[in-house]
Amino acid sequence: MPIGGGEAALIRRYFHALTAQRDGVELGVGDDAALLDADTGDRLAACCDTLVADVHFPADIPPEALGHRVLAVNLSDLAAVGARPAWTLLSVTLPEKDPAWLERFSEGFKTLADRYGVALVGGDTTHGPVAVSVTALGWVSDSMGLRRSGARPGDGIWVTGTLGDAARGLELWQGRTGETVSGDPAYLVGRLFRPEPRLAVGQALLGTATAAIDISDGLAADLARVLEESGVGATLSLPALPRSPAFMAEGGTLRHALHGGDDYELCLTVPPSREAEMARLSERLVTPLTRIGTVEETPGLRGEDADGAVSALDPEGYDHFAERA
Ligand SMILES: [Mg+2]
Numbered sequence: 001m002p003i004g005g006g007e008a009a010l011i012r013r014y015f016h017a018l019t020a021q022r023d024g025v026e027l028g029v030g031d032d033a034a035l036l037d038a039d040t041g042d043r044l045a046a047c048c049d050t051l052v053a054d055v056h057f058p059a060d061i062p063p064e065a066l067g068h069r070v071l072a073v074n075l076s077d078l079a080a081v082g083a084r085p086a087w088t089l090l091s092v093t094l095p096e097k098d099p100a101w102l103e104r105f106s107e108g109f110k111t112l113a114d115r116y117g118v119a120l121v122g123g124d125t126t127h128g129p130v131a132v133s134v135t136a137l138g139w140v141s142d143s144m145g146l147r148r149s150g151a152r153p154g155d156g157i158w159v160t161g162t163l164g165d166a167a168r169g170l171e172l173w174q175g176r177t178g179e180t181v182s183g184d185p186a187y188l189v190g191r192l193f194r195p196e197p198r199l200a201v202g203q204a205l206l207g208t209a210t211a212a213i214d215i216s217d218g219l220a221a222d223l224a225r226v227l228e229e230s231g232v233g234a235t236l237s238l239p240a241l242p243r244s245p246a247f248m249a250e251g252g253t254l255r256h257a258l259h260g261g262d263d264y265e266l267c268l269t270v271p272p273s274r275e276a277e278m279a280r281l282s283e284r285l286v287t288p289l290t291r292i293g294t295v296e297e298t299p300g301l302r303g304e305d306a307d308g309a310v311s312a313l314d315p316e317g318y319d320h321f322a323e324r325a
Contacts, residue, residue, distance in 0.1 A: 007125055010097065014106045015090065019113040019120045022086060034121035036087060042139040045083035049074050050091075050133035058173060059130065063101045065193035066132060067108025073216065074136035075116060075197035076264040080214040082146040082206040083138035085116050085199065090123035091133040105132075116199060146202060146212035146268075151230035155210050155269040157293040158278065160198045162244040163219055165191035167260020168252040184246035191244075195264035200285045202266060208277065209268040218259040223267050224301050224315035230269075235302040235310060236293035258303075258313065269295055 008030070016029050027035035038044060051070050053059040061069075071088065078085050090109065094101070113120060118136070169188030172181060181189055202212065211230055213222045219241070227234055241257045270278060275291070282289040301313045 010102075010125060011123075014102045015120060015123065018106055018110050019088075020117050022117065022119040025087070025119060025121055028119070028121045029123070034087065034089070036121070036137070042141050043143065043145060045078055045081050045138045045140050045145065046135065047074055047077040048133065048135040049077065050131060053130040058170070061193060062108075063104035064108030064111075067105040067110075068112045068194045069108075070132040070134050071109050071112050071118070071136070072195045072197050073264060074134045075112075075118070075199060076195065076214040076216070076266075078136055078138045079197045079199045079202035080146060080212050080266060081140060082142060082202045082212070083140045083199075084203060085118045085136055085138040087121045087137040088113065088118050089135040090120060091125070092123070093126045093128040093131040093133075095127065095129065116197075140206070141203075142206040144206075146206060146209055148211055148213055148226045148229040150209075151211040151226055151232050151234075151269040151295045152271070153232055153295055153297045155271050155295040156275055156291045157223065157234055157236065157295060158209075158268045158270055158289055158291050159215070159219065159242065159265050160201050160268075160287055160289060161263070161265040162242045162247065162288065163215070163258075163263055163265065164241075164252050164256030164260045165244055165247050166195065166262035166264075167192075167218075167256045168247055168250060169193075170262070172250060184249045187244070187246040188250060188252075192262055195262065197264060198266045198287065201268075201281070201287055201289070204281055204285065205268055205270070208274045209270050211269045213267050215261070215263050215265045215267055217261045219267060220258045220301060220313055220315045221261075226267065226269065227295075227299070227301060230295075231299075233296045233299040233301065234293050235296060235304055236313070238303045239306045240290065240292045242288060242290040242292070259316075 024037035165188050169192035172185040173189045211226050215222045278289050303313045304310045
């Protein structure tokens, strides 16, 4: 059910021509569906993700952060298949029309969309508890793309950036005493609210990485999906998991790094013959790339600690790893 009082006017005010304009949009925001000139040769990548208040984000998230985040999580899915983002559709559910909220929300959405040249071409607005949903479309210039099913024994397991920041950030946000946070906590909350999709890494590793996934539910849970789809197992080097200085300063634990969701980093598997390229790529893209383990034939996920002791890791994550460093 549309928000009353002129949905068309609301769309015109906040979303028409909001983002970068792109060639190939034959019919954009405001009609029943977008008509996009499908280029030839490349593969069209499409994904959709919905965020619901108090389920996927704290209800007191700043609106501009939510605008950023709902687009970022979708662009992260495109990054995980090596796609170049092109178009997006946005659905917003609000209890009531709130111009100030929409102004801030759309600003956050626009800023990220502009950074990657993504055009908003359609969507919907309805009444209800706060929820936002985005569909994203992009192009993959490789017939295979990156997928979850290609990991092979011997491949190295790599991650972008650092792990656990968003999970620790959420705890700090929820436990704060004032209106805002600053310093290291603000960095960690920023990682939760404004994840940066690793689009350049995904595109650069087309044809190099054997498998990829973006980390939305936690490293262990998402890597386990790759292992299962690929019919392999893995051992992670627990001390190798990359952790930010702010995370270390603010009480981040191994449990956050292994099982904390919402970082939207990429986890990739790379054959040994291509490992030498990773350092150069990291430098060129100014993005940390860290080797954190090895794909093995034996199914299941294991962790090796600093003393060389190996134990099984539960992909879903329980507190029995909380004490391990
Ligand atoms: Mg994903």
